[in-house]
Amino acid sequence: MPGVxxxxxxxxxxxxxxxxxxxxxxxxxxxxxxESEVDAANVGTEHYDLAHPGAGSAA
Incomplete structure (x- = not known):
């Protein structure tokens, strides 16, 4: 029983x-x-701006 x-x-x-x-x-x-590949593919998009608030363009 202990085995069960x-x-x-x-x-x-x-x-x-x-x-x-x-x-x-x-x-x-x-x-x-x-991470670096995805960041490079999304530079200049809203996705990049949302992921990096201090690095994106302030529009």
Missing amino acids: IIILIVLLVAIPVGFLMTMTIVAGVLGWTV
Whole structure:
């Protein structure tokens, strides 16, 4: 019976928490790596002005 409880805890708690923590790290690394490319593609647009309030043109 204790084995069943341990397996349930792992399936219901440990695996989902581990997955969410891993995907958070993956999302952060992905955002960090594509940031400069996306900024270069959007310079002069409203999207860039909204993302960088101090660097955009004040119209």
